[in-house]
Amino acid sequence: DAGITQSPRHKVTETGTPVTLRCHQTENHRYMYWYRQDPGHGLRLIHYSYGVKDTDKGEVSDGYSVSRSKTEDFLLTLESATSSQTSVYFCAISESPVSSGANVLTFGAGSRLTVL
Amino acid sequence: GQSLEQPSEVTAVEGAIVQINCTYQTSGFYGLSWYQQHDGGAPTFLSYNALDGLEETGRFSSFLSRSDSYGYLLLQELQMKDSASYFCAVRENRDDKIIFGKGTRLHILP
Numbered sequence: 001d002a003g004i005t006q007s008p009r010h011k012v013t014e015t016g017t018p019v020t021l022r023c024h025q026t027e028n029h030r031y032m033y034w035y036r037q038d039p040g041h042g043l044r045l046i047h048y049s050y051g052v053k054d055t056d057k058g059e060v061s062d063g064y065s066v067s068r069s070k071t072e073d074f075l076l077t078l079e080s081a082t083s084s085q086t087s088v089y090f091c092a093i094s095e096s097p098v099s100s101g102a103n104v105l106t107f108g109a110g111s112r113l114t115v116l
Numbered sequence: 117g118q119s120l121e122q123p124s125e126v127t128a129v130e131g132a133i134v135q136i137n138c139t140y141q142t143s144g145f146y147g148l149s150w151y152q153q154h155d156g157g158a159p160t161f162l163s164y165n166a167l168d169g170l171e172e173t174g175r176f177s178s179f180l181s182r183s184d185s186y187g188y189l190l191l192q193e194l195q196m197k198d199s200a201s202y203f204c205a206v207r208e209n210r211d212d213k214i215i216f217g218k219g220t221r222l223h224i225l226p
Contacts, residue, residue: 031212033214035216040218041218042203042216042217042218042219043159043203043205043216043219044215044216045213045214045215045216048211048212048213048214050211050212056211056213058213058215059118059215090158090159094212103147103149103164103207103212103214104149104161104164105149105151105159105161105205105214106161107158107159107160108158109158110158
């Protein structure tokens with residue numbers, strides 16, 4: 001397995017509380033991503049990072065913030081969790097595209113978040 | 117807006133061939149990828165197309181037509197272990213923004 005770990009793997013929290021999910025990689029890959037997966041919606045991009053301190057919004061970024069202060073860590077924060085943020089969150093990493101342009105995402109095992 | 121459309125479910129028989137289509141409408145296009153996800157697991161990479169044509173990797177092949185904003189994944193000699201969800205994904209910009217379709221659930225009958 002590529003060295004990518006997510007923590008916590010499971011979390012139950014209450015509406016209005018802050019939550020931070022951590023993605024840690026040991027591959028020194030440049031690109032990191034946070035997706036959420038919900039039934040009927042597939043994988044939706046929340047935020048992504050293309051380098052240290054370089055981040056950008058995805059499709060469903062409202063209510064989420066991210067930080068990447070070093071190559072190996074990409075943090076996803078829910079400032080005030082809502083029930084609509086109950087989901088499975090996947091982190092992914094990739095190297096810079098090779099000459100063919102291919103970039104292969106390697107996913108973490110996922111973090112299941114329940115907001116009551 | 118941006119969208120990737122793929123069928124929600126496909127059913128095929130063990131040993132047969134199945135094709136999963138994907139049409140996309142995105143602000144940019146730098147390549148189409150395919151991922152497989154088994155229940156309870158994480159997505160794993162299958163195939164990638166940046167240029168028009170067919171790419172073959174074992175029992176899996178992927179096709180791209182950029183002029184039609186269309187691609188497909190072809191699975192041959194289906195096995196029961198191929199029962200999974202399959203996602204197409206577009207690399208949308210040079211900073212590697214990658215967005216996914218909603219996925220196609222593949223059911224395989226013995």
